[in-house]
Amino acid sequence: MRDLVLEIKNLSIRYKTDLETVYAVNNISFSLEKGQTLGIVGETGAGKTTAALSILKLLPERISQVAEGEILLGDKDILQLSDVEIRKIRGNKIAMIFQDPMTSLNPVMTIGEQIYEALFFHKHVGARREDLEKRVDEVLSLVGISPMRKGDYPHQFSGGMKQRVVIAIALACEPEILIADEPTTALDVTIQAQVLSMINELQMSLNTSMIMITHDLGVVAKTCDDVAIMYAGELIETGTAGDIFCSKQHHPYTEGLFGSIPNLKVEARRLNPIPGLMPDPTIIVPGCKFAQRCPKAMDVCIKVHPQEFVRGSHRIKCHLFQKGRDTDE
Amino acid sequence: MWRYLFRRCLLIIPITLGVSFIVFSIMAITPGDPATMILGIGGTQEDIDRINQELGYDRPFLVRYGDYLYKAVVKHDLGTSYQFKTTVWSNIKQRLPVSVKVTTFSLLIASMVGVPIGVLSAVKQYSLFDTFPTVLALFFAAIPTFWLGMMLMLVLSLKIPIFPATGIASWKGYVLPSLSLGLPFAAQQLRFARSSMLETIRQDYIRTAKAKGAPENIIIWKHALKNALMPIITIIGINFGLILGGAVATETLFSIPGLGSMVVTGIKMKDIPMVMGGIIVLSIICSLIMLIVDLLYALIDPRIKAKYSRGRRAAI
Numbered sequence: 001m002r003d004l005v006l007e008i009k010n011l012s013i014r015y016k017t018d019l020e021t022v023y024a025v026n027n028i029s030f031s032l033e034k035g036q037t038l039g040i041v042g043e044t045g046a047g048k049t050t051a052a053l054s055i056l057k058l059l060p061e062r063i064s065q066v067a068e069g070e071i072l073l074g075d076k077d078i079l080q081l082s083d084v085e086i087r088k089i090r091g092n093k094i095a096m097i098f099q100d101p102m103t104s105l106n107p108v109m110t111i112g113e114q115i116y117e118a119l120f121f122h123k124h125v126g127a128r129r130e131d132l133e134k135r136v137d138e139v140l141s142l143v144g145i146s147p148m149r150k151g152d153y154p155h156q157f158s159g160g161m162k163q164r165v166v167i168a169i170a171l172a173c174e175p176e177i178l179i180a181d182e183p184t185t186a187l188d189v190t191i192q193a194q195v196l197s198m199i200n201e202l203q204m205s206l207n208t209s210m211i212m213i214t215h216d217l218g219v220v221a222k223t224c225d226d227v228a229i230m231y232a233g234e235l236i237e238t239g240t241a242g243d244i245f246c247s248k249q250h251h252p253y254t255e256g257l258f259g260s261i262p263n264l265k266v267e268a269r270r271l272n273p274i275p276g277l278m279p280d281p282t283i284i285v286p287g288c289k290f291a292q293r294c295p296k297a298m299d300v301c302i303k304v305h306p307q308e309f310v311r312g313s314h315r316i317k318c319h320l321f322q323k324g325r326d327t328d329e
Numbered sequence: 330m331w332r333y334l335f336r337r338c339l340l341i342i343p344i345t346l347g348v349s350f351i352v353f354s355i356m357a358i359t360p361g362d363p364a365t366m367i368l369g370i371g372g373t374q375e376d377i378d379r380i381n382q383e384l385g386y387d388r389p390f391l392v393r394y395g396d397y398l399y400k401a402v403v404k405h406d407l408g409t410s411y412q413f414k415t416t417v418w419s420n421i422k423q424r425l426p427v428s429v430k431v432t433t434f435s436l437l438i439a440s441m442v443g444v445p446i447g448v449l450s451a452v453k454q455y456s457l458f459d460t461f462p463t464v465l466a467l468f469f470a471a472i473p474t475f476w477l478g479m480m481l482m483l484v485l486s487l488k489i490p491i492f493p494a495t496g497i498a499s500w501k502g503y504v505l506p507s508l509s510l511g512l513p514f515a516a517q518q519l520r521f522a523r524s525s526m527l528e529t530i531r532q533d534y535i536r537t538a539k540a541k542g543a544p545e546n547i548i549i550w551k552h553a554l555k556n557a558l559m560p561i562i563t564i565i566g567i568n569f570g571l572i573l574g575g576a577v578a579t580e581t582l583f584s585i586p587g588l589g590s591m592v593v594t595g596i597k598m599k600d601i602p603m604v605m606g607g608i609i610v611l612s613i614i615c616s617l618i619m620l621i622v623d624l625l626y627a628l629i630d631p632r633i634k635a636k637y638s639r640g641r642r643a644a645i
Contacts, residue, residue, distance in 0.1 A: 058539055062455070083545075090542035098540075103533035108555050108630055118541040153631040169541060 005176055005209045006032040006055070006094075011069030013050055013059070020282045024050045026233040027069075032177065037203065037210040039224035039241075041217060041257070045278055047233040048213045049099075052179050054079075055211075056094055057086045073177075092122040095170035097199075099182040101162035105154040111165045112136055112150025118172040135172065143168045143198065160191035164198070171202060178203065178210045184219065196222060217261060221245060226313075229254050232278050232289040239314035249311070251318045252294045288319065296320060330627075333637045337623070341616045348612040349605060353397065356601050357390050363411045366599045384411065397605065407609075408602030412594075417606035420591060425610065427497060428587040431510065431579075432572040434503055438511030439518055440565055446515075447522025448557075452549055454527065463523075466516035475578040478509035482582075495584040506583045510576055514568050521564045525557040532556070558629055566622035570615040574608075 013025040025047040032038050040048050053059050055071055057078065071078040073093065078086065098104040106114060112133075119132045137147035143164040154162055163183065170178060180199060184192040200223055203210050212223055220227055220241070227244040229237040229251065237244070237251040244254065256274035276293035279285060288294070291301040300319050309321035364380035365372065381387050385396065400406045407417040450459040469477075482505060486494040492504045529535065530553050538552045573588065580587040588607055595603035627634040 056540055058536060087542045087544060090540055092542055096540045098533060098537060100533060104537045106534040106538065106552055106556070107632060109552075117538075117543065121542045121544070155632045155635070166537070169537070 003034040004031050005034050005073070006211075007070075007072040008051075008055075009070045009072070011051065011054065011071065012067040013047075013054055014065050014067050015060075015063050016065055017063055022281045023284060024064075024233055024281060025054070028228075028230070028233075028235045030228050030235065030238060032209050032211060033225075034209055035207045036225040037212055037223055038226045038228060039212045039214060039220040040228050040230055041214060041220055042230035043215055043278065045281070046230045048230055049181055051230075052096070052181050052211065052213055055177075055179060056090050056096060057081070058090075058096075088122070091118050091170075091175070092173045093175055094177045094179065095173070095175040097163075097166055097170045097178065097180040097183045100186045101159055101166050102186065104166050105162055107154055110151050110153055111145075111157070111168075112140075114165070115139055115150070115169050115172055118169050122173050139168045139172050142171065142202065159187055160195060163187060163191075163195050167195070167199060167202070171206070171208075174206055174208075176209060178208050179213070180210060181213045182215070183212075184216075185214075192219075199223070217257060229257070233281065234289060234317065236290065236317045237315065243312075243314035247314060249314070249316065249321060251290075251316050252296050252320070253290050256293075288317075330634075330638050334620075334624075337620050341613060341620075344616055345609055345612055349398070349401075349609055350394065352605060352608050353394050353601075354390075356596075356599070356604060357393075361599050362386055363599045363601065367411060397602075401609075407606040410595075410603045411600045412598050412603070417602045420603065421588070421606055421610055424586050424588050424591050427585060428573055428576070428589065430503060431506055431576065431585065431587060432569055434507035435510035435514065435572055435576075436565060436568060438507055439514035439568065440561075442512070443515035443518030444522045444561060447519040447561075448526050448549065448554060450519070451523045451526035451530065459523075462519060466519045469512050469516040470520075472513070473578075474509055474513060474576075475582055477512060478505065478579055478582045481505050481509050497583075497585055502583075502585075506576075506579050506585055509582075510572055510579050514572070517568070518561060518564060522557070522561050525560045526553060529553045529557040555629060559626060562622055562625050562629075566618050569618045570611070573614060574611040 008031065009029050011025055011028050012023075015022040015024055028047075028051060030038065030040075040051070042048050050059065050064075054064075054066060055078065059066075066079055069079070073089065078089070081089070105111065115136045116132055119135055123132060136150060140147045140150060145161060145164055145168070149156075154165070157165065163186075167183075178199075183199065184195055187195060196219060199210075202208075210223075212219065214220060224241050226240055227238065228235045229244070231253050237254050239247070244250075250258075253274070260271065260273050262268065262271055274293055279289050279292060285291075285302075287300075287302040287304055288297075288306050291297045294301065298319060304319070306317050306319045307322065309316045309318065362377070362381055363384055363386055364377040367380060368376055378387070385393060388396075397408070400408065407421070409416050410420060413420070446462045450462045453459055482494045485505060486492050492501050493499075494505075496502050526549075530549075534556075535548060535553055538548050543552070574592065575589055576587060577589040577593050579585070580590040588611060592604055592607040592611075594600070595607060627637050
């Protein structure tokens with residue numbers, strides 16, 4: 001039996017405004033195992049961040065609406081929790097690393113104070129200030145920042161260092177689950193590698209489960225055990241890293257993603273992007289959402305929503321692999 | 330930091346000189362002369378010339394200005410009022426504390442009412458806590474101060490005699506004028522606090538604070554308000570100068586001997602020393618208030634403090 005820490009079932013999220021309804025996340029299901037890393041990959045606007053924020057109930061209250069689904073943490077459905085209950089989970093059991101370290105830290109508070117707060121909100125009764133301060137020093141050394149600098153303000157740090165502080169805040173309470181929402185997108189390439197390997201090491205040593213949201217397949221290859229590919233609010237392909245990177249069968253969108261990575265061994269003049277744009281998220285289409293851009297699209301793709309094709313741990317939502325066809329290869 | 334402070338204090342000198350020159354010029358180029366105003370309609374040309382000569386008004390403009398500056402700077406003499414025959418300084422000494430008190434009380438009322446309600450209406454945007462104060466703020470911002478003063482007087486001193494209608498014999502005399510000045514400014518501060526908070530609570534670091542598990546009141550009053558405070562402090566500083574010298578209608582209505590009415594009567598009576606003295610004092614106080622506002626910025630935001638210390642920011 002797999003040791004699941006988080007399970008998301010049939011989650012659908014909409015943004016409702018007076019003018020239109022945006023179907024941001026449509027009926028996605030995935031689960032996270034203890035100590036494992038799940039990568040959620042997709043292009044901008046695919047609904048990755050929306051899905052991630054819903055796990056902490058951090059979606060904008062007025063306009064977002066969870067239409068259906070469950071987010072199970074143990075036996076509790078996070079979506080049903082009260083404000084007080086979810087507050088005990090945020091930062092304590094589930095922590096999040098945000099995309100842009102430049103804006104994620106409060107500019108008028110010292111970094112020490114910001115880390116201290118994360119501990120303070122979840123301290124045990126009777127915990128003394130000195131103990132918490134000691135833990136702040138510990139966490140700072142853990143992410144490679146000298147505890148001497150805890151009295152400094154965010155503007156005194158570089159981008160990579162700020163992201164370390166953000167990670168320190170997230171890890172302060174040793175959460176069971178870490179959600180990293182494109183943690184390296186705002187950083188330059190050399191710092192990206194540093195931050196990624198640091199996140200990985202810390203995750204290993206603390207045995208934290210992690211959801212890594214990214215649009216960078218390189219990051220996924222480096223860090224993830226399982227991969228889910230997201231397109232227009234749906235998970236179109238899921239599987240282990242082996243399934244995604246080594247298997248011959250893929251959703252055409254996944255193939256497109258791999259195809260758009262520049263290959264150093266082949267001489268090419270231009271990059272190889274997937275033509276077209278993601279469909280308008282305010283319109284529900286009956287068929288496959290990728291059909292308009294898909295080079296292998298058939299008549300059925302436009303009319304019928306594809307079912308999931310399952311082979312072991314590998315699941316693909318595409319008409320190419322429907323029953324009777326999966327024996328082709 | 331100290332260098333910055335010293336430089337800013339030095340800057341007050343050219344500002345005050347500039348203000349004095351502009352005011353002196355305006356008083357000189359506007360029609361009329363002091364003697365005519367003193368003597369009234371019945372004065373003969375002979376009398377007028379004689380009195381103007383006594384006052385030194387017959388000399389050229391630059392000579393008069395130079396003479397004024399010389400006396401003010403070297404002899405610390407702001408001159409004698411044409412109309413009252415008392416020294417300008419004695420008038421200012423009498424009126425300045427009154428004006429400062431009224432202004433401080435009004436702003437205390439304004440910020441104690443305006444800022445918390447503004448914050449609340451931003452946090453509860455589109456709810457009743459937002460729309461009701463907004464409508465009320467619109468009302469108070471739209472009505473003239475003197476009308477509000479009259480209504481307050483009518484209700485709180487004639488119908489229900491709690492506060493005196495006029496005069497400042499005791500602290501009670503300050504209540505109605507401060508209210509009638511403060512409420513419209515409360516409305517203004519409410520709008521500033523609201524829009525500044527609305528911008529702040531959408532920032533990424535507020536989301537970070539939520540993700541840490543921070544309770545809502547800590548997010549609002551600790552994380553957000555401190556960041557949203559800058560525009561609010563700025564508007565309070567500007568309001569201070571506005572009320573200090575500009576509360577003429579309220580001062581007249583409640584018979585308060587303040588600086589604003591002193592300057593306005595001075596302008597009407599062509600009482601040049603009185604106008605000059607009043608406005609120079611006002612401009613020095615306004616410069617000091619702006620300096621305090623800038624120092625408060627540094628206190629709130631470490632980024633600005635760092636700039637001051639490096640001495641890169643010299644402008645007002």
